[in-house]
Amino acid sequence: MYEMKPDYYTGIDFIDKEHTRLFELAQETYDLLQDDFSQDKTSAIVQLVSELIDYTRVHFSHEEAYQKSIDYPYITEHAAQHRQFEDSLSQIDIDALENDLDEQNETVENLLEFLAGWLINHIKKVDMLLVK
Numbered sequence: 001m002y003e004m005k006p007d008y009y010t011g012i013d014f015i016d017k018e019h020t021r022l023f024e025l026a027q028e029t030y031d032l033l034q035d036d037f038s039q040d041k042t043s044a045i046v047q048l049v050s051e052l053i054d055y056t057r058v059h060f061s062h063e064e065a066y067q068k069s070i071d072y073p074y075i076t077e078h079a080a081q082h083r084q085f086e087d088s089l090s091q092i093d094i095d096a097l098e099n100d101l102d103e104q105n106e107t108v109e110n111l112l113e114f115l116a117g118w119l120i121n122h123i124k125k126v127d128m129l130l131v132k
């Protein structure tokens, strides 16, 4: 479901590794959602979702530090996109996920769709400009 595809590779090793990790976390969360026999599923899912969100922020800061180090001319525009997405991430109510057990699968699936959709679009259109 969620994985790196050949056209997501920028050729910058640390960026590709971090993107890979983000997709792995999304896939792990998705797999756990489908697993009806796992114990403490809710708290494990909440844990994974917050890890995914935190790691997205960490990745953005690494990417921006790299852009600074190479004097990338479009760092302001690129960082603005990161900030905008971080704003949407901060609106996600993690505690509500935990209480929202009945609809949890759908809520988390939608969240993963939203996260992965944004990432794929950003990687292909914006991160890729770093190597053009």
Ligand SMILES: [Fe+2]
Residues within 6 Å of the ligand: 063, 078, 082, 122, 126, 127
């Ligand atoms: Fe980026």
Ligand SMILES: [Fe+2]
Residues within 6 Å of the ligand: 015, 019, 059, 063, 123, 127
């Ligand atoms: Fe990125």
